[in-house]
Amino acid sequence: MGEKRVIGIDLGGTNIKVAAVDESGKIVVKEERPTEAPRGAAFVLDRIADMARTVAQRAGWSWNDVTGIGAGIPGFLDFEKGMIEESPNLGWKKISVVEELNRRLQVPVVVENDANVAALGEAWIGAGRGHRHILAITIGTGIGGGLIIDGMIYHGANGMGGEIGHIVIDPQGDRCNCGNRGCLETITSATAIVRHAKRRLEAGEESSLQEVAALTARDVFDHARQGDAVACSVVGHMTETLGYALSLAANILNPELIVIGGGVSKAGDILFKPLYDSFSKYALARVCDAVAFRPAELGNDAGVLGAARLSMLASS
Amino acid sequence: MGEKRVIGIDLGGTNIKVAAVDESGKIVVKEERPTEAPRGAAFVLDRIADMARTVAQRAGWSWNDVTGIGAGIPGFLDFEKGMIEESPNLGWKKISVVEELNRRLQVPVVVENDANVAALGEAWIGAGRGHRHILAITIGTGIGGGLIIDGMIYHGANGMGGEIGHIVIDPQGDRCNCGNRGCLETITSATAIVRHAKRRLEAGEESSLQEVAALTARDVFDHARQGDAVACSVVGHMTETLGYALSLAANILNPELIVIGGGVSKAGDILFKPLYDSFSKYALARVCDAVAFRPAELGNDAGVLGAARLSMLASS
Numbered sequence: 341m342g343e344k345r346v347i348g349i350d351l352g353g354t355n356i357k358v359a360a361v362d363e364s365g366k367i368v369v370k371e372e373r374p375t376e377a378p379r380g381a382a383f384v385l386d387r388i389a390d391m392a393r394t395v396a397q398r399a400g401w402s403w404n405d406v407t408g409i410g411a412g413i414p415g416f417l418d419f420e421k422g423m424i425e426e427s428p429n430l431g432w433k434k435i436s437v438v439e440e441l442n443r444r445l446q447v448p449v450v451v452e453n454d455a456n457v458a459a460l461g462e463a464w465i466g467a468g469r470g471h472r473h474i475l476a477i478t479i480g481t482g483i484g485g486g487l488i489i490d491g492m493i494y495h496g497a498n499g500m501g502g503e504i505g506h507i508v509i510d511p512q513g514d515r516c517n518c519g520n521r522g523c524l525e526t527i528t529s530a531t532a533i534v535r536h537a538k539r540r541l542e543a544g545e546e547s548s549l550q551e552v553a554a555l556t557a558r559d560v561f562d563h564a565r566q567g568d569a570v571a572c573s574v575v576g577h578m579t580e581t582l583g584y585a586l587s588l589a590a591n592i593l594n595p596e597l598i599v600i601g602g603g604v605s606k607a608g609d610i611l612f613k614p615l616y617d618s619f620s621k622y623a624l625a626r627v628c629d630a631v632a633f634r635p636a637e638l639g640n641d642a643g644v645l646g647a648a649r650l651s652m653l654a655s656s
Numbered sequence: 657m658g659e660k661r662v663i664g665i666d667l668g669g670t671n672i673k674v675a676a677v678d679e680s681g682k683i684v685v686k687e688e689r690p691t692e693a694p695r696g697a698a699f700v701l702d703r704i705a706d707m708a709r710t711v712a713q714r715a716g717w718s719w720n721d722v723t724g725i726g727a728g729i730p731g732f733l734d735f736e737k738g739m740i741e742e743s744p745n746l747g748w749k750k751i752s753v754v755e756e757l758n759r760r761l762q763v764p765v766v767v768e769n770d771a772n773v774a775a776l777g778e779a780w781i782g783a784g785r786g787h788r789h790i791l792a793i794t795i796g797t798g799i800g801g802g803l804i805i806d807g808m809i810y811h812g813a814n815g816m817g818g819e820i821g822h823i824v825i826d827p828q829g830d831r832c833n834c835g836n837r838g839c840l841e842t843i844t845s846a847t848a849i850v851r852h853a854k855r856r857l858e859a860g861e862e863s864s865l866q867e868v869a870a871l872t873a874r875d876v877f878d879h880a881r882q883g884d885a886v887a888c889s890v891v892g893h894m895t896e897t898l899g900y901a902l903s904l905a906a907n908i909l910n911p912e913l914i915v916i917g918g919g920v921s922k923a924g925d926i927l928f929k930p931l932y933d934s935f936s937k938y939a940l941a942r943v944c945d946a947v948a949f950r951p952a953e954l955g956n957d958a959g960v961l962g963a964a965r966l967s968m969l970a971s972s
Contacts, residue, residue, distance in 0.1 A: 416942060473812055473813055485908070487908070489805060489810070494805070495910070496789055496909060496910025496911065496946070497789055497910050497911060497912040497946035497947065498910065498942060498945070498946040499910070499942075500907070500910035500940060500942050500943050500946070501908070501909065501910045502908060502910075503907050503908065503910070503940060503943070504907065504908055506907055506940050507903070507904045507907045507908065507938075508900070508903065508904075508938045511938070518940060518941075519941075520938065520940075584824070587823070587824065588823045588824075588904050588908075589908050591816070591819050591820065591822055591823045592801070592803070592817070592818060592819065592820055592823065592904075592905050592908060592909065593812060593817065593908065593909075594811070594812025594813050594814065594815070594816035594817045594818075594819070595812065595813060596813040622823075622824045622827070622836065624816060624819060624822050624834060624836075625834075625835075626732060626814060626815075626816050627816050627819070629814070630812070630813035630814040630816070631813065
């Protein structure tokens with residue numbers, strides 16, 4: 341078999357990213373368009389197919405040279421059937437993505453949960469290069485989790501492997517989208533950081549955050565760096581809780597590496613230092629000795645790169 | 657290669673069990689002798705070697721027919737070097753078990769953590785038959801944990817994979833042997849059940865347990881079954897906590913099966929029913945859907961059988 345030329349697809353609730361990726365992990369061409377999920381699955385699948393053909397063409401690849409397509413999708417998948425069981429973000433249920441894309445593109449298609457795909461991307465050519473056992477989390481609207489074991493995505497029994505965002509930390513806590521209360525993501529996601537800060541501000545606490553118009557998690561970290569007490573307290577609670585949750589996962593998984601992704605992961609020491617302090621307080625000493633923490637390196641490209649890698653592994 | 661005839665060794669802090677095991681998982685001959693760990697590592701290793709030759713002889717096997725030896729050892733191991741880093745139960749540090757047994761027995765030797773070995777035994781011919789992803793815990797003096805992924809023992813980065821006993825549940829809780837406070841095993845081990853019951857009795861609570869001379873975890877379950885309020889409360893706290901802890905592990909691992917071993921696992925419905933109720937309250941619905949709970953089946957033989965299997969896998 342000649343060099344692999346694959347198309348990596350990162351299907352999100354807001355945008356679709358599609359890239360032509362070569363075997364070395366180089367993105368030759370990338371496109372991004374809005375998902376417009378409310379227009380229905382057929383519309384979205386047509387758009388993806390069109391984007392795939394477009395990036396291949398712009399990369400100067402004949403369609404016959406494309407060896408495969410990988411796609412990361414937000415939601416619960418049936419891997420054997422190549423089917424989305426349910427994607428709350430897209431409003432999809434029981435969509436045979438592999439079959440639908442296959443029909444449109446006549447190329448082997450592999451699908452995977454988006455958090456797993458991002459983890460695979462980081463393991464391949466990002467923060468996880470050279471490591472076998474990796475726990476990757478993404479701090480965003482929720483807390484995504486992907487698990488790499490022996491260099492491969494770990495699915496578990498039915499595709500839920502690595503779903504650390506929904507471990508319950510505080511049974512009396514805020515209601516989570518999953519139906520439970522106090523899941524990790526209700527405390528440590530970017531959304532939760534903003535919600536917690538707003539609550540403190542609404543309670544009338546004095547803070548430089550009062551002046552920020554449309555508050556983001558990044559603002560909270562920025563103001564904490566400048567010493568604002570409310571921002572420091574919100575960040576403190578977030579890092580203490582996330583460090584604790586990662587200690588639970590690490591005592592069980594004994595990973596070599598924990599990769600933290602999402603916008604918040606760019607906050608640097610103000611995130612990573614207290615996070616590791618909390619982690620090391622709760623994790624077994626030998627587990628601490630074995631693990632490194634690293635920010636994700638691939639940013640918004642983790643999805644398309646991981647999806648491309650998925651296709652390469654499937655055809656190797 | 658002909659039929660495998662292996663020796664499985666289960667080295668415990670109190671007793672050594674050694675068995676001649678055939679390829680079907682049948683124990684042909686088994687021996688048990690006290691460990692007498694205070695007499696030193698050389699004494700214990702000599703005793704193991706002697707027991708291995710004895711069971712082979714009693715099984716009617718010529719020593720040349722023995723294809724390998726597997727050993728389960730309580731403690732932290734360096735698998736690549738075949739070395740015990742540290743075994744608090746045995747009082748051993750830096751003992752090259754593989755080399756030492758090899759020299760005494762001239763047969764290939766594989767060593768493994770005892771909880772992992774028990775998990776492998778159950779996966780092979782016990783409660784876990786036919787399952788790929790298994791979390792096995794043993795409720796005893798502590799809470800041992802072993803993880804089977806894709807049918808193989810999962811070690812993690814440095815042999816700590818599956819150490820669920822030391823996830824911190826209550827940072828203000830009782831001091832654990834590991835140095836932390838409120839580890840799962842300080843709340844849900846057999847030792848902890850007895851400690852909690854005794855505390856309630858010492859505080860003067862009325863209970864049928866007051867009449868029991870040398871209280872065991874089994875007594876607590878027996879009296880709970882008869883409706884004793886203190887026993888019910890202790891069992892309730894234990895099952896609520898263990899169910900919660902298993903939900904954390906299961907959301908991350910998405911196992912097909914959770915095997916519960918140790919003496920307490922024979923308690924039946926009074927353990928398993930509230931345990932599953934607690935688990936399903938906290939775990940994701942899809943994770944619950946995929947997992948079954950089962951008591952371990954191999955009892956005291958899990959160790960020698962798992963150790964035998966370990967040797968078979970190593971030579972296959």
